[in-house]
Amino acid sequence: MSVLILIDHSEGQIKKSSFEALSYGAAVAQQLNVSAQALLLGTVTNNLSDLGKYGVSKVFQVADEILNAFDAQVYAQVIAESAQLLNATVIVVAQNQTGKAIAGRISVLLKAGLVTGAIALPDTSNGFVVKKSVFSNKAFANVAIHSAVKIIALNPNSFSVALTEGTATVELLSIKPKEAKVKIVSVNKISGEVPLTEAEIVVSGGRGLKGPENWGIVEDLAKVLHAATACSRPVADTHWRPHHEHVGQTGFQIAPNLYIAIGISGAIQHLAGVNRSKTIVVINKDPEAPFFKAADYGIVGDAFEVVPQLTAEIKKLKG
Amino acid sequence: MKILVCISKTPDTTSRIAFKDSNTKFDESGIQWIINPYDEWYSLVRAIELKEKDSSVIIHLITVGTADTEPIIRKALALGGDEAIRVNADSSDSYYIATQIAAIARQGNYDLIFTGKETIDYNGSVIGALVAELVDLPYISLATQFEVEGTTATITREIEGGEEVNQVQLPIVVSVQKGVAEQRIPNMRGIMAARSKPLKVVEPVSAETLTSFINFELPPAKAGVKLVAADNVAELVRLLHEEAKAI
Ligand SMILES: Cc1cc2nc3c(=O)[nH]c(=O)nc-3n(C[C@H](O)[C@H](O)[C@H](O)COP(=O)(O)OP(=O)(O)OC[C@H]3O[C@@H](n4cnc5c(N)ncnc54)[C@H](O)[C@@H]3O)c2cc1C
Ligand SMILES: Nc1ncnc2c1ncn2[C@@H]1O[C@H](COP(=O)(O)O)[C@@H](O)[C@H]1O
Numbered sequence: 001m002s003v004l005i006l007i008d009h010s011e012g013q014i015k016k017s018s019f020e021a022l023s024y025g026a027a028v029a030q031q032l033n034v035s036a037q038a039l040l041l042g043t044v045t046n047n048l049s050d051l052g053k054y055g056v057s058k059v060f061q062v063a064d065e066i067l068n069a070f071d072a073q074v075y076a077q078v079i080a081e082s083a084q085l086l087n088a089t090v091i092v093v094a095q096n097q098t099g100k101a102i103a104g105r106i107s108v109l110l111k112a113g114l115v116t117g118a119i120a121l122p123d124t125s126n127g128f129v130v131k132k133s134v135f136s137n138k139a140f141a142n143v144a145i146h147s148a149v150k151i152i153a154l155n156p157n158s159f160s161v162a163l164t165e166g167t168a169t170v171e172l173l174s175i176k177p178k179e180a181k182v183k184i185v186s187v188n189k190i191s192g193e194v195p196l197t198e199a200e201i202v203v204s205g206g207r208g209l210k211g212p213e214n215w216g217i218v219e220d221l222a223k224v225l226h227a228a229t230a231c232s233r234p235v236a237d238t239h240w241r242p243h244h245e246h247v248g249q250t251g252f253q254i255a256p257n258l259y260i261a262i263g264i265s266g267a268i269q270h271l272a273g274v275n276r277s278k279t280i281v282v283i284n285k286d287p288e289a290p291f292f293k294a295a296d297y298g299i300v301g302d303a304f305e306v307v308p309q310l311t312a313e314i315k316k317l318k319g
Numbered sequence: 320m321k322i323l324v325c326i327s328k329t330p331d332t333t334s335r336i337a338f339k340d341s342n343t344k345f346d347e348s349g350i351q352w353i354i355n356p357y358d359e360w361y362s363l364v365r366a367i368e369l370k371e372k373d374s375s376v377i378i379h380l381i382t383v384g385t386a387d388t389e390p391i392i393r394k395a396l397a398l399g400g401d402e403a404i405r406v407n408a409d410s411s412d413s414y415y416i417a418t419q420i421a422a423i424a425r426q427g428n429y430d431l432i433f434t435g436k437e438t439i440d441y442n443g444s445v446i447g448a449l450v451a452e453l454v455d456l457p458y459i460s461l462a463t464q465f466e467v468e469g470t471t472a473t474i475t476r477e478i479e480g481g482e483e484v485n486q487v488q489l490p491i492v493v494s495v496q497k498g499v500a501e502q503r504i505p506n507m508r509g510i511m512a513a514r515s516k517p518l519k520v521v522e523p524v525s526a527e528t529l530t531s532f533i534n535f536e537l538p539p540a541k542a543g544v545k546l547v548a549a550d551n552v553a554e555l556v557r558l559l560h561e562e563a564k565a566i
Contacts, residue, residue: 010478010479010480015479070478070483071457072448072451072457072458072459072460073451073452073457073458076452095444096479097460097461097476097477097478097479100444100445100448100460100461100494101448101458101459101460101461102448103445103448104413104417104445104446104447104448104449104451104452105448105449105451105452105458107414107445107448107449107452107529108414108417108449108452108453109452111527111529112529113414113529113530114413114414114445114529114530115530116442116443116444116445117442117443117444129533131536132442133442134440134441134442134535135330135336135439135440135442136439136442137538138336138537138538139336139338139535139536139537139538140535140536140537140538141441141532141533141534141535141536142532142533142534142535142536143530143531143532143533144530144531144532144533145529145530146528146529146530146531147529181457181487181488182457182459182485182486182487183485183486183487184483184484184485185473185484185485185486186483186484187478187481187482187483187484188481188482188483188484189478189480189481190480190481193480195479195480195481196480197479198479198480201565201566225566243463243497243498244477244481244482246497249332249356249439250356250357250360250439250496250497251497257565258559258563258565258566268332268333269332269333272332272439275538278563278565279559279563279565281555281559282544292544292546293541293544294541295541295544296541296542296544296545296563297544297545297546297547297555297558297559297563298544298545298546298547299546299547299548299549299552299555300546300549301549302549305549306549306552309552310552310555310556313552313553313555313556314556314566316556317556317560317566
């Protein structure tokens with residue numbers, strides 16, 4: 001019996017959400033008194049034995065280069081076969097783009113009940129109950145998994161990484177991936193920017209900024225904070241900003257450490273995408289803007305005056 | 320080409336979220352039900368666009384739900400689509416729902432199965448992957464663009480920090496989101512036409528449920544906003560640094 005954690009990677013690098021999944025899986029294993037093991041498909045440049053620091057004792061790798069290109073069908077097959085081979089009873093993946101593509105498939109292959117969007121460790125005092133985010137972060141649900149094998153897809157930024165001492169042993173698994181049916185024609189990474197869903201700090205602009213030509217103040221602030229930029233839906237819909245910056249109910253749902261909302265009214269559909277942020281700062285000239293009700297800190301003022309000052313003050317702080 | 324579009328029913332996005340029966344059930348009183356936005360705005364509209372380009376395209380809609388989902392599926396038919404299937408079952412378990420959709424998918428020999436990115440109530444983001452594995456088809460998730468030429472689909476999907484363009488042969492399962500189409504509003508002609516479109520009700524196949532909802536919780540209320548004067552931005556930076564430890 002073991003907890004098996006999937007290590008997700010891109011361009012040879014393990015993703016931040018997978019480090020969270022490793023720490024989470026290690027904690028689940030400790031709770032169940034079984035071993036925590038990690039599974040890597042393909043190859044990365046990270047030193048795998050270092051993953052022991054996240055609490056796993058073994059890292060299994062299916063080192064086939066084919067697996068550096070993602071195909072949900074192939075991934076699911078390899079993961080399900082590995083899980084059976086290793087007698088895994090709990091499988092942990094990150095609820096990111098990869099997790100969303102494969103968790104359901106593994107669930108079918110292993111007849112394993114699945115909770116997606118988990119935000120806390122399972123309650124194993126009576127059965128196996130996982131807390132997940134529902135109603136676009138407006139509530140939580142406790143969901144029981146009844147099957148022998150269980151799958152948890154952990155929401156990014158909802159479990160803190162805890163480092164321990166220790167190294168992991170690395171072992172190759174010889175599992176033959178089946179042929180991929182999906183051909184990757186091209187990959188278009190937005191270079192130089194911090195990926196929104198992984199960002200610790202997000203600076204976001206709304207219609208209050210009046211037009212795309214005014215986004216310089218948002219970008220300058222983001223730059224001093226090493227933050228990702230985001231926007232409200234009408235801003236993306238009117239093409240002031242690219243769609244991949246749109247947060248909210250129908251856009252990305254994010255949970256950064258700090259979310260700074262500039263010229264955004266705070267409609268319920270916008271809040272649904274950002275209200276898991278640890279600290280929320282609102283800058284809005286209207287003291288009645290609903291966003292202030294969901295904020296931790298706020299300034300009632302004109303963004304065009306406040307934001308450049310904020311950037312300057314942060315620069316000062318950072319020396 | 321035959322397309323199956325999965326339609327789910329969700330509370331309107333402005334709904335007040337509350338629970339009843341000792342927090343074990345969602346309180347539906349006063350709730351307006353809508354078609355899940357991802358299903359209505361993107362997957363259904365993209366299917367309709369494909370039919371507008373090629374009139375031989377056949378669109379079937381499917382929903383798994385009890386009789387109270389009928390207004391929703393009728394509304395979807397008013398937007399477009401040739402006929403609808405309702406699997407008469409009540410479940411919140413994704414595996415159970417997907418098994419029902421897969422059973423219809425197998426009988427119908429569809430070239431393309433569309434789901435939304437996620438339901439905005441239970442936020443599973445999982446039905447597409449489950450269905451794809453149950454019927455053993457490739458699955459492209461979180462599509463932002465969808466094109467098809469003969470039997471080859473070219474799909475742009477979201478990846479971490481960017482996009483990836485995939486090519487794959489039909490039949491396939493695809494989950495879609497913003498970008499694949501633009502939201503439409505049903506017109507009178509569509510609403511009239513929908514009345515005479517077939518809506519088949521079928522009984523569920525037997526299927527397991529692997530999970531169940533125990534209860535719900537609302538997040539703790541925020542302590543309240545700390546306002547800083549607009550001419551004292553340095554104070555905000557101090558609070559963020561020293562108190563919130565966010566920068
Ligand atoms: C089904 C559905 C789904 C939706 N999904 C989303 C979603 O995912 N994400 C999303 O964001 N929205 C979504 N919306 C839209 C949402 O309801 C709001 O319309 C939208 O969030 C408003 O965007 P905004 O705050 O940028 O603009 P506005 O509401 O116009 O607010 C602009 C704000 O800027 C302030 N302002 C103006 N000038 C200044 C200045 N100089 N300095 C400082 N502040 C200033 C104003 O006081 C105002 O509060 C959805 C709506 C529906 C119906
Ligand atoms: N009861 C249902 N009936 C038909 N389709 C559904 C149902 N529930 C979910 N779906 C489809 O699956 C998508 C993702 O839902 P979920 O995995 O529950 O977040 C939705 O956008 C729908 O397209």
